Amino acid sequence: MVLKKYRLTEAKMKEFKNQIRWLLELIKLNIKSNLEYRTSFWMQVVGMAINNCAFLVVWYLFFQIFHSVNGWKYQDMIGLNGFVSAVFGLCFFVAYGMRRISKYITFGQLDAYLVLPKSPLIQILFAESYVSALGDLLFGIISLVIYCFIAHLSLGTIILLPILFILACCTFTGFNIVGEAIAFWIPNSNELTDALFEFMLGPSLYPNSAFTGAIRIIFTFIIPAIVVGGMPVNILLKMNPWQIILMICLSIFWLLLAKFIFDQGLKRYESGNLTGAH
């Protein structure tokens, strides 16, 4: 009976294809609307990419003073910053709506998404795109390419990179949704969700070899900062299969938790009686 429920029928495949096509259309529409202001678009993209180099300079200075942090060197920081920037860039470029959830809840603006025949969560995620994030994505990709060369990564490792990237994106998205959905329980919590987001992003940019013991557990399982950047870079360096399995499990866990928390929260949602088209 259970198996029957999850069996892939032709109709389900068609539905899945339709969903993907619809999502691609949404993303295309967001990009087009951003391209409406072409100068601003490129200014934001290039500005953000150049700007991210600031991190690399800061870490260069840091490693001039300290040389190594528990085996991590400056080149690993290039990989780490590249990975985190690419994850941040892709997630926010295609699905910036995840950072709007708490605002929609606080102002009772979810109604427009609830009446449409698609999953409200998916609709919200892909409702908006953050232009500057494309700059982060470009910076991330360039940094990762440089890292592949300077760290002399094997072909097998390079093939693994996109898989790790997708897993990190899932964790990042899941955590953000959970953080934003707090607004269902704590009203007017925009500043809290911002702080929570930054608290995940900040440690993800530090050499994770400095996190040991209980702190490492917290930043892996509760605030998944290490999963978004440090763990993938560790996997690329050491090819530890257990870490790959852990990453897969965590990405699935965060996505499921996000869906569960959002659905539970929706039951508490109070409309602001605002109507609008999305």
Place this chain on the structure above:
Amino acid sequence: MNNWYKKLKKYQEIIRISNNEMFASPGNFIGRIVIFCLRISLFGIIYPYVFKSSNLTSINGISVIQIVWSLALVQIIYQFSRKTYQDIRDEIMSGQIETKLNKPYSFLNFVFVDAMGKMPIQAIIYAVTIVLLLGTVFGIPHFTFVQIIGLIILFILGVILFTLNMILLAICAFWMENPDPVYWIIGKLSWFVNGTFIPLAILPASFRTIATYFPFSAPFFLGRIFEISTLTGISQLIIIQLIWIVVFAFIIKYLYRLGIKKVSINGG
């Protein structure tokens, strides 16, 4: 005289409301304090670890405890006025600002007073948090009387200047569709030279010189209290902050006047 009193009373009321608003959602407020504690704990984890693994006890005469404290002091400034940027940006971008222009108060004064009104209570809460957290775990570094007085003045002027920085960046929305890139770029540029990640005391002298004169790093001078601890040095930092406050106030006033001329009232 009576007229002035009436004007001040209006802003006094804004301060009262903004303070009430701060505690309207205790979950949000407590959550932010917790995140702040976790964030400064992070510095307390990383730097002692890095110092230990590099067999260092101090750099340029600055000990690891002073480094952690200086990073935490810089973080305090970030806790103020960030909402100011978002509020003004949203008002301008959505066109809602038009509804504020015919009110019997200056919109700029309103946002400034709103941000400043929260400062005293928040300052006490964050100061107590830092002293309790870092004091318990690492101990309290030695402060001279001059440093304590300097710290208080640099903090107050720092918050004022940071608020003005935020207002200036937000009013860019009059000319740009979205001022966020400018906000991010300036923000990240500041990280270099304001001691957000690496205390200036351990960076090369050239960085410290840039940090002294870069307007967006001036709000964070309190993080340099261990590096510059003499009366002359602290006075110099205070004077620089005061100059930037005056300059920013004039620029904001001027740009705001130009900006509101661009507002188009759509009605509805």
